[in-house]
């Protein structure tokens with residue numbers, strides 16, 4: 282039967298080159314080719330099916346994780362996939378698994394914190410998957426406060442070993458992904474004790490399970506922490522609990538790039554900063570920003586396609602009703618999210634560059650950019666994951682009732698995504714780190730130290746404190762210089778206000794505690810400025826393809842102006858803009874919505890997601906929503922029988938009883 286494209290009329294209106302936009306989204310022609318090929322490979326392989334995930338029991342679901350991971354590994358070897366291809370394979374399989382922590386944290390931690398010798402010993406085993414590792418930092422009692430961890434690693438000079446021990450219930454390792462059932466090894470973060478002295482938290486490679494029968498080694502208690510939020514979702518992951526009872530490991534299993542313990546038990550600190558122990562978190566936070574653009578674009582793709590299919594009200598003379606995407610309220614909720622997905626994509630690309638740059642510098646013992654890399658990864662991780670989690674939920678609401686069905690793909694996407702606001706650093710805790718960095722920058726302004734990188738704008742603080750926004754007509758809001766000036770003035774004024782208020786307290790710590798809510802807002806303003814700046818910089822590059830740059834520019838303006846509208850309290854209170862200019866923002870936004878409206882289906886098609894990856898009937902490429910929703914309902918196990926199990930036991934007796942009562 283011929284397939285009908287229910288979104289064909291939308292696609293015929295598109296004014297730009299969608300294929301060229303796909304390249305911009307993927308990052309390069311080659312990246313698009315890889316992504317496209319691997320997504321089809323996954324979609325066509327029955328082992329990677331995922332449409333049944335929300336109805337599987339926990340054990341069945343975990344079993345699919347094991348099967349999919351083993352199959353993925355087999356395909357990686359058979360097809361000799363490159364690292365990039367393997368990582369795309371993981372992305373399109375779209376199921377959280379122990380492999381993520383093995384490749385995403387265990388290996389990077391050894392690379393970043395291990396000596397050359399340690400890397401030589403452990404990395405080949407890990408690369409060949411002859412051991413499976415996880416990243417065990419968080420404990421039952423402490424996650425955010427890493428310095429508060431309680432697990433101890435006490436050096437025993439008699440045997441040249443460390444003794445790993447969990448002294449309290451709250452010292453139990455709790456949450457590490459892959460720990461519960463799959464991992465054979467772990468990177469354990471624990472307090473280093475030598476000769477009765479506590480040197481703080483360090484990383485240790487510890488074998489947990491036998492490589493022969495997978496049983497826990499002596500002294501180790503280990504298991505899964507239990508079911509988590511939502512059906513399917515993150516329950517494919519075996520987040521675990523672990524306790525040590527005086528478990529011995531050789532001395533050379535402490536990661537010793539940052540500091541060392543000698544055979545005699547002497548503690549030596551190298552000239553590498555202690556913060557490198559936190560380096561793996563910087564790496565993962567950077568990847569989480571790119572992931573945010575993927576998760577948000579996925580939800581936006583579903584909501585946009587469905588909003589073009591769905592019609593409610595407004596029929597005249599028996600004609601078709603209005604597509605809900607044509608309601609201005611729908612556009613006002615949806616289009617800023619579409620713009621954010623692109624904005625996060627570009628800031629993610631830049632953050633990857635920043636991370637690569639800082640890594641190269643670290644290798645050459647240049648630690649100067651580490652504080653900025655920490656502040657940027659922490660802040661952008663926080664900003665993008667919070668907005669993405671809210672955005673996915675907004676997309677669910679944009680799809681009305683059908684968005685609540687699991688077959689819309691949105692409930693599972695929400696459930697799997699929201700822990701990103703917590704893991705790898707609670708978002709508020711991370712913003713407080715950014716605000717510390719900002720306060721330090723402000724305090725150094727008079728001292729001759731010139732702010733650089735993302736805080737360079739603070740160098741013109743005197744100008745930014747007084748400047749006036751140069752907008753008289755709505756179109757003036759389209760000038761990048763005007764947008765940047767407004768965001769810079771807002772960020773600078775909020776930081777300076779915090780710094781001034783902090784100085785009124787007798788101690789810095791007391792001030793930080795009291796003003797933390799304001800400090801978080803200043804950090805958000807700074808991070809939004811980074812995203813806007815990086816998007817504007819992206820537009821300064823050559824971008825080929827008919828109409829592509831124009832669409833990207835419109836989205837950039839939507840991103841920036843919708844933020845000004847949302848946070849107009851900040852912009853007005855700090856005198857960055859006037860009430861009249863705030864109202865012109867709205868006029869300009871409406872006109873931008875009209876400009877992108879004919880192109881929105883093209884803008885989501887450019888993500889190049891397969892129907893398999895989207896996992897959503899509402900977001901189907903062909904827009905054939907209603908017949909497929911109807912068909913899907915009959916697949917529910919409840920519909921296996923016409924009369925439900927339990928009818929004779931519960932419904933019938935109740936009905937009969939009511940009958941008797943009615944007769945009485």
Ligand SMILES: CCCCCCCCCC/C=C\CCCCCCCCCC(=O)SCCNC(=O)CCNC(=O)[C@H](O)C(C)(C)COP(=O)(O)OP(=O)(O)OC[C@H]1O[C@@H](n2cnc3c(N)ncnc32)[C@H](O)[C@@H]1OP(=O)(O)O
Nearest residue numbers: 353367368371381384385424425427556559655704705706
């Ligand atoms: C199928 C086959 C496939 C094959 C291929 C697969 C490929 C898969 C790839 C997958 C890739 C990636 C995916 C990864 C999966 C992710 C899944 C999620 C997993 C989640 C894991 C976790 O959650 S791990 C635990 C994370 N925990 C945290 O984040 C804790 C948060 N807390 C902290 O970070 C810190 O404790 C703190 C920063 C909040 C405070 O620390 P502390 O008290 O020590 O600090 P101070 O405030 O006193 O600061 C001291 C100074 O140090 C600076 N600082 C702090 N942190 C850092 C840092 N990270 N880097 C650099 N500097 C730092 C701080 O600024 C202070 O500086 P000064 O002010 O100058 O003194």
Ligand SMILES: Cc1cc2nc3c(=O)[nH]c(=O)nc-3n(C[C@H](O)[C@H](O)[C@H](O)COP(=O)(O)OP(=O)(O)OC[C@H]3O[C@@H](n4cnc5c(N)ncnc54)[C@H](O)[C@@H]3O)c2cc1C
Nearest residue numbers: 416417418419423424425456457458700703704705706709
């Ligand atoms: C799905 C998932 C996977 C995970 N995977 C791993 C893993 O693989 N390995 C691992 O080691 N860990 C893992 N974690 C743990 C995770 O890193 C921590 O949960 C996270 O760092 C937050 O720490 P916490 O739970 O201690 O939160 P808490 O710090 O207890 O936060 C509770 C509340 O207190 C607030 N708060 C805390 N401190 C402050 C402060 N100083 N100022 C103001 N407010 C504050 C927070 O904002 C939050 O609202 C995972 C967690 C989840 C949910």
